[in-house]
Amino acid sequence: MTHRNRLLAGALALALLAGACGGDDDDSATPSGGDEETPAAADPARCPVDELEQVDQPVTITMWHAMTSVNAEELEAMATEYNAAQDRVRVELVFTGSYDETFERYRTSATGQSAPDVVQLEETTLQQVIDSETAVPAAACIEAAGYDTSDHLPAVLAEFTVEDVLWPMPFNISTPILYFSANRFQAAGLDPAAPPATLDELLEASRAIVSSGVSPQAFSLETQAWYVEQWFNTAGEPVVDQRNGRDGRATEALLDGETGQQVFEWLATMIEERLVLDVGRNPSGSDHFFAIAGNQASMTIGSSAALGGVYDALATNPGLEEEVGLGVGPLPGPTGGGVVPGGAALWLVDRGEPVRVAAAWDWVSWLNEPEQQARWHGATGYIPIRSSAVELPEVQQLWAERPGFEIAYRQVAESANETGGPVIGGYPGFRDAIEGGIERLVQQGADIASLLPDIDAEATAAIEDYNQLVGG
Numbered sequence: 069m070t071h072r073n074r075l076l077a078g079a080l081a082l083a084l085l086a087g088a089c090g091g092d093d094d095d096s097a098t099p100s101g102g103d104e105e106t107p108a109a110a111d112p113a114r115c116p117v118d119e120l121e122q123v124d125q126p127v128t129i130t131m132w133h134a135m136t137s138v139n140a141e142e143l144e145a146m147a148t149e150y151n152a153a154q155d156r157v158r159v160e161l162v163f164t165g166s167y168d169e170t171f172e173r174y175r176t177s178a179t180g181q182s183a184p185d186v187v188q189l190e191e192t193t194l195q196q197v198i199d200s201e202t203a204v205p206a207a208a209c210i211e212a213a214g215y216d217t218s219d220h221l222p223a224v225l226a227e228f229t230v231e232d233v234l235w236p237m238p239f240n241i242s243t244p245i246l247y248f249s250a251n252r253f254q255a256a257g258l259d260p261a262a263p264p265a266t267l268d269e270l271l272e273a274s275r276a277i278v279s280s281g282v283s284p285q286a287f288s289l290e291t292q293a294w295y296v297e298q299w300f301n302t303a304g305e306p307v308v309d310q311r312n313g314r315d316g317r318a319t320e321a322l323l324d325g326e327t328g329q330q331v332f333e334w335l336a337t338m339i340e341e342r343l344v345l346d347v348g349r350n351p352s353g354s355d356h357f358f359a360i361a362g363n364q365a366s367m368t369i370g371s372s373a374a375l376g377g378v379y380d381a382l383a384t385n386p387g388l389e390e391e392v393g394l395g396v397g398p399l400p401g402p403t404g405g406g407v408v409p410g411g412a413a414l415w416l417v418d419r420g421e422p423v424r425v426a427a428a429w430d431w432v433s434w435l436n437e438p439e440q441q442a443r444w445h446g447a448t449g450y451i452p453i454r455s456s457a458v459e460l461p462e463v464q465q466l467w468a469e470r471p472g473f474e475i476a477y478r479q480v481a482e483s484a485n486e487t488g489g490p491v492i493g494g495y496p497g498f499r500d501a502i503e504g505g506i507e508r509l510v511q512q513g514a515d516i517a518s519l520l521p522d523i524d525a526e527a528t529a530a531i532e533d534y535n536q537l538v539g540g
Contacts, residue, residue: 109205109233112212119426120156127157127427129185132164142447157427185428187415195493199538204416206237209429223480224453226488227409236413237432240450242373243407243480244298244399251393252366256280263397267334270400274343277366286343288359288368290350291506293499301485303327304405313491317540321527324520332516346510372476376449379470396472398479406483451477497530
């Protein structure tokens with residue numbers, strides 16, 4: 069990470085702490101009922117859900133979100149339905165730009181009446197929002213309401229849990245999956261029903277595609293640190309210490325080890341054999357898919373959140389659909405662990421008004437009901453986070469028509485990963501170190517023996533800079 073980027077990350081951390089809105093101090097809170105097993109942050113007194121029983125007029129709350137297009141339309145429709153179904157809470161949705169823009173606005177507005185009651189933020193902000201002390205943990209509301217989470221996917225809950233406390237409530241969840249052209253697989257002598265499941269199998273499939281001439285390159289690569297993190301997850305290895313920052317504050321990266329060597333050596337082989345089409349950091353978010361549509365490559369890795377858009381694009385272009393033949397498979401990678409979900413969750417903001425926290429919890433828990441999760445899945449492509457949701461007829465019909473959705477869901481539901489991804493305060497710099505390393509490998513053919521230690525040192529510096537600023 070550059071010195072300038074470390075300064076920006078540090079400034080962000082300081083501003084977050086300075087903008088904390090006076091919520092309860094986690095260290096001084098005590099569990100109600102004398103339950104010593106309940107972490108202090110999950111004290112049910114922090115989420116007085118019974119406050120709504122005392123209201124004589126609806127409590128109006130604001131939710132900031134980053135949804136656009138069809139996703140935004142569906143969220144608006146769900147808010148309208150919720151508002152009409154009961155008379156205690158009224159939800160007002162406010163679009164606040166991208167995830168980064170939403171976080172920046174939240175960072176600068178976390179004090180006073182300008183703050184929202186619910187804010188939708190990516191999983192990468194987990195440590196920074198915890199440090200800001202601006203939110204009531206979802207775990208406190210779960211304790212207060214006696215809310216049953218046994219139907220929620222364990223990997224999803226684990227992703228947003230730090231030191232045994234579930235902080236935000238999961239909502240729009242995605243996972244990286246393999247997209248490929250089933251027709252080109254067949255032309256290359258590969259079985260579309262058995263896509264590559266490991267990095268070694270992905271290498272062999274790539275060789276078969278290029279040698280057969282079905283596409284000039286086999287694999288369309290976007291420079292994404294998320295995929296490297298996921299490959300560590302599927303190997304059952306953490307990318308930072310303290311069990312990926314789940315048992316305590318992370319202090320160093322663990323990228324320069326056996327798993328890192330395996331991942332980067334695989335990538336180096338793919339590059340050396342000219343099997344990779346590099347689309348860079350892919351700011352459009354779609355260049356890796358266009359490469360398959362234009363027959364520049366036959367495979368790529370991308371977020372399952374794009375599945376709905378890909379299916380829709382092919383449905384409106386029958387010629388392209390017939391040419392490509394969409395195939396979807398689980399993320400290939402090292403074996404031994406499982407993927408962890410990405411996406412965003414809903415934070416309950418502590419504005420010092422208990423009734424607003426209760427109202428926010430009522431709305432957020434409604435969004436998590438199986439019926440809403442099934443509806444959200446069908447309209448957007450995000451995976452359901454409740455196992456009972458997939459038993460509903462509308463989900464079963466969707467999966468019959470678009471089987472890629474089931475593959476994405478099963479990958480998370482059946483994940484053996486019980487830890488969750490890395491919890492890092494200096495996440496932007498951490499990822500910048502990884503992505504810069506991938507760029508050096510792709511563009512310069514950097515030597516892995518020196519590249520990995522450099523990546524590890526830069527990623528660790530990002531973590532240390534943040535921790536020093538927040539006193540961690």
